[in-house]
Amino acid sequence: MLTGLKVAVIGGDARQVELIKKLCEWDATLYLVSLEHLEGEFPGAQKVKLEEVPAEELDAIILPVPGTDEEGYMETHFADESPRLTKEWLKQVKSSCKIFTGISKDYLTSLCNELQLPLIPLFDRNDVAIYNSIPTVEGTIMMAIQNTDFTIHNSNVIIVGFGRTGKSLARSFHALGANVRASARKQEDLARIFEMGIEPIHTDSLSDKVKDCDILINTVPAPVINVKVLQNLPQTALIIDLASKPGGTDFRYAKKRGINAILAPGLPGIVAPDTAGKILASVISQLLLEKRGEGSS
């Protein structure tokens, strides 16, 4: 249980709902900031303005998944105005107060560094990235079905990159009956691809292998779907690029060749906000519990 722990939740989207529910269940004291339009009963939670939060007593602050922008503003789907995280406000919190975010860009990172506050960009964690790969895969499947006139089954699919998301994509598209090839650059990844019954290709030799590709899914956050690859890709192929902005595809050239290439960020929050919220809720509660364990020892 998290009884007695004080947590501020600031802004965010549908994913925050699951998180708030869970923290309530575990009996934390919650301050909901910039969430005034949020519906539902949350025992132990109160909707307040940022300046009303007892900042110096907080044990944790939970920011929206994308963190803050470069001026400190944060997204919220449940309030009219974007809240802002300022140095002045953050200076008040105690040094053990954990700051949770999905990802962290410069503003947030340097602010926490300066104030020596423990910042936890959850999406950097392998476990979170793997859990998140599940809704990501389903979002990708949905897009593949929506954007083609043929079935995934029996089509030629190439998954580029065999990291946390690539592994899940490869497994699922294979299970749906596609002819999957997966690319990697490490020998051990190529070995694992082979073990999974999938055809391994080296990311460097991608351009030689795409000639009969129907659907190309990229997870590599580097310009690997370049002119050379695009030149060999059939014009009718579909590209779904999952890598974080700006993706790994030369979109300009793809467009020139008339290839349908889609940059598809943030799929978990779009196709399965409940599941995505539960993933965050589960990891955050666990980390708060551990903290608790440490504190009491």
Added chain:
Amino acid sequence: MLTGLKVAVIGGDARQVELIKKLCEWDATLYLVSLEHLEGEFPGAQKVKLEEVPAEELDAIILPVPGTDEEGYMETHFADESPRLTKEWLKQVKSSCKIFTGISKDYLTSLCNELQLPLIPLFDRNDVAIYNSIPTVEGTIMMAIQNTDFTIHNSNVIIVGFGRTGKSLARSFHALGANVRASARKQEDLARIFEMGIEPIHTDSLSDKVKDCDILINTVPAPVINVKVLQNLPQTALIIDLASKPGGTDFRYAKKRGINAILAPGLPGIVAPDTAGKILASVISQLLLEKRGEGSS
């Protein structure tokens, strides 16, 4: 090859395109009726009016997938006016001319009976139904992703009916990591479900098993998702009913209980017209080739 064979294709949707391409490749002589807006080059094919077709010389007539309505009118996505199949016109064709349709309702069935013409409702064939189950499954997956806030993975899915479509659904949802239960009424089907690593339930005891169901997918063309089942289903569950109209769900009662129940007909033509067209093209060409084989022997 189908050289010399004369075939009329009347109306239809995107699925006809693959069919026409294939028949051209195999060198049939084609009369395209009510398809004047169809784009593309089809060597050996000519766009004509129904009355211009040399009816008495035809070896085969290919109708739209849904056949005709009860007055003989047929759907077309590539013409301004719906063509009509009349007894007068059909009387002209020779008795060996095969009439292909997806499904056949009363008007078409009795017309062909009366004129003693060989009518082939392709969707009645097991092989066609099984091939078609593949795009049907993908359409169902797409709908499940679009209409829920959680992932298919780790959700409780019940597939009702274990026929040609049910088998494919069970396999695919299981492969995506759902906790699948599948229902049937034959002992041998329950045995096969078990062999596939899926939990079997008897269709008759459905109402006892739906309490924790997240997604219920029906394939039984009979009222099995009745009040008793719906009463036990969580209000948050999603129902996707694939059975031919009017489906197997008591939609009125589902609505009353606030359960989201969707009747989803014609998925293959919607999500994968290319694949769906190729399935028909392949079976029709094979049947024409066999006919040919017989004729020449």
Added chain:
Amino acid sequence: MLTGLKVAVIGGDARQVELIKKLCEWDATLYLVSLEHLEGEFPGAQKVKLEEVPAEELDAIILPVPGTDEEGYMETHFADESPRLTKEWLKQVKSSCKIFTGISKDYLTSLCNELQLPLIPLFDRNDVAIYNSIPTVEGTIMMAIQNTDFTIHNSNVIIVGFGRTGKSLARSFHALGANVRASARKQEDLARIFEMGIEPIHTDSLSDKVKDCDILINTVPAPVINVKVLQNLPQTALIIDLASKPGGTDFRYAKKRGINAILAPGLPGIVAPDTAGKILASVISQLLLEKRGEGSS
């Protein structure tokens, strides 16, 4: 419950043990014949000689899985002498007494016909055949591993026949990462094979497809692995023939060509007698229960 029901179990192998356990649990009255060396406590069961059984009171007689030989003798692993089922003895039982066996050859079949007794050859039932396919598959996997120097994974496996056993084999070898092709002669079976992500081949064209085959598994009880097929099979290939004696392989010619061809009957009883016994126990109890239901109505 089966309280009051009188059942004789005559001879048999390890599979009978599970059956006897289950019937005891369900409170049947049991006469164990030619099972004197059977160890364990079976409440409600007594070990007796055939002539001591109150034949006229029996509700069911359970024979060994292979039934009787052509002189009426039955296998037993738990007695020194083979019991014999004679017309004289069987004449005593009442006409509603069910005779259970795995398979039935001429002697048994004509005896029951003559006496108008309900004979139930369990292996003829589709559900039993499907449940039994599970241990059959595992026995086949074991043999494939034992009799080759290479892995099943990534080897070229052909499954001949896509009936109750063939379907399970295809699924499992595919899941283990083999390159599986499966043969059938019905269009609908070829369609289902394709849907499963496996390469379909027509049984008639087998000889054209075996050139790179590493492991050939036959389930067709007809001479399909003939000289023509064997001529094209690599000499290093392994044949596992599961079809009932004499199998579907020309063993003489296989030997001549130096191909290792193994006839492998009775795998369920060998690799998983517990499971195989439970399958029979479950179906027999269910049938007895139904009978009971009928009787009491």
Added chain:
Amino acid sequence: MLTGLKVAVIGGDARQVELIKKLCEWDATLYLVSLEHLEGEFPGAQKVKLEEVPAEELDAIILPVPGTDEEGYMETHFADESPRLTKEWLKQVKSSCKIFTGISKDYLTSLCNELQLPLIPLFDRNDVAIYNSIPTVEGTIMMAIQNTDFTIHNSNVIIVGFGRTGKSLARSFHALGANVRASARKQEDLARIFEMGIEPIHTDSLSDKVKDCDILINTVPAPVINVKVLQNLPQTALIIDLASKPGGTDFRYAKKRGINAILAPGLPGIVAPDTAGKILASVISQLLLEKRGEGSS
């Protein structure tokens, strides 16, 4: 091609055969030592005594998979006498000569250290360990089938450890229809297990989870299958311990409780020497080719 490269292969088992074949194909010059009973034609290879090998000209030396014992002796299945690797002999080779072995114990490791020779224990490589996990899995499946009376399908299997071998085991037993749980201690491994549709358990809480376990497979080279775990394991369970000697099981206590616990080392060489040999052949040739690339530049 490896033309001009001089390689000595000393002793070994069936796995060496594939290796030698491959090196011959690639046109290396081979000295086969303590392999006099090896059958087959190997163009470019000569069978010689250790002292006849032109040691100072060698580019690579390939030892048996287990390396040497603590006195330098090496296994051979194809000669009457075990060859010995001495410091005197090894002193002659040039400093760029690569020494390949499967695993390396103290004697070999310190000898190569002392002489500053590049020693390559192939089984330490992730790619080799993953490729090897494939025959290891099949050996484990074979043992599970041989040593139980029930099917893997529908049995409760626990895989302990989720490293290179554990991942492959989990995937394959799940695919065969077992109810698999897999244990790990890293959050990211638990996440991946969940993503694969398998139930994750923390290795530390193993003792709470084994109560209904039918088959327990250990891959952790540390004493994790301890008294506490064994006390909770059903007496009828089977333990297959794959971890390198002495395994992770308290075998003494298991025996006391009457639990069948099997230490099963070296499965790849036993069940699939061909495949195991090809894995080594492929990695060694690749490393020699790379070397070559470097040398020529």
